[in-house]
Amino acid sequence: MGHKIGKPICFGSLRQSAVKSTRRASVPLSADRYCSTHTSRTCSAPPKHQINNKPSFVKEFSTTNNIMSLHVKARCEIYPRTKDVKRCPVPDDKVPWNVDFLEYAPVEFTSATVLSQPEWADPVDPSGIEFNCIDKSNNVDRRSYEGDFAVIDGYPRNPRGRTGVTGRGSLGRWGPNHAADPIVTRWKRDDKNSKVLAHDGKPILQFVAVQRRDCGEWALPGGMVNPGENRTATLMREFGEEALNSLEATDEQKIRINKVLFDFFQAGHTIYRGYVDDPRNTDNVWMETKAINFHDESGKGVGAFNLHAGDDAADVQWMDIDSSLKLYASHIDFIRSTVDHLKAHW
Ligand code: RP5
Secondary structure (H helix, E strand, O other): OOOOOOOOOOOOOOOOOOOOOOOOOOOOOOOOOOOOEEEOOOOOOOOHHHHHOOOOOOOOEEEOOEEEOOOOHHHOOEOOOOOOOEOOOOOHHHOOOOOOOOOOOOEEEEOHHHHOOOOOOOOOOHHHOOOOOEEOOOOEEOOOOOOOOOEEOOEEOOOOOOOOEEEEEOOOOOEEEEEEEEEEEEEOEOOOOOEOEOOOOOEOEEEEEEEEOOOOOEEOOOEEOOOOOOHHHHHHHHHHHHHOOHHHOOHHHHHHHHHHHHHHOOOOEEEEEEEEOOOOOOOOEEEEEEEEEEEEOOOOOHHHOOOOOOOOEEEEEEEEOOOOOOOOOOHHHHHHHHHHHHOOOO
């Protein structure tokens, strides 16, 4: 969890609709407590049951080592950390851009924090940005794991389809916002240090889960890739800050943590790279990640560390994995693939 988002609170202003094909709202800015661009118009909402009923013709998206279905959390009703930014409902069959949706009238929203242009955010106007390449002027990777994405009148378009919101929401970068997620695992063990087996005879896997401060959901301790940073460095930094509270460690503790993490994070297994079904996504910005599994087979290395929540994490724990888990964004898909990879109980 990298960017400190959702800080209060002032009033924003209207700006041009981010997607030309989207009819622009003409109502004044709502005097809500979010410093944002936030415009809305009535759009004909489909009956609620249509939103989650995936018609059989809807394509499943193939990604590295994984199948991710149509984005769902990126169409959640209320935009995260707002009270009244309501997405225009998008039924499953209207998600792909190549399906006509004439009534589509997305709400436009960019948070106050993003508009204030902190160092991790792009300018309001994306017209000077070159997409689908590495942006050398800022050292920002503007490429997508999904391949080249469309840029309509200067505005990048979400490769997974409509979300019901335009603008940047609470994400800083136009287009892909790159993150890295460490999936740190060990076997659950009993008092005698034997692996604990589930009823199916398979060993139970545990992973390091953090509770996000922004929404209270459990998640992988991932975070945004800083400009110019390689992903291993991001993984180590985020894991150290969120799961080991390295920001508040003494110098001596920091040296020890970094030494163990440096060795441990050398040999990972890539579980996934691609689009994340994150609730902050909009038609113009979206999360992408590389999720890498680091497994402590003996449980004597990182598996023996005492965890301490830090930075954006409210809590941290070694969490047992099974099919009943509910996690932030599409993290459950990454965990499921890790279970398959390590032949663990699900
Ligand atoms: C998710 O958001 C990624 O998978 C990653 O875990 C996280 C990065 O965002 P922050 O936690 O930095 O807000 O989409």
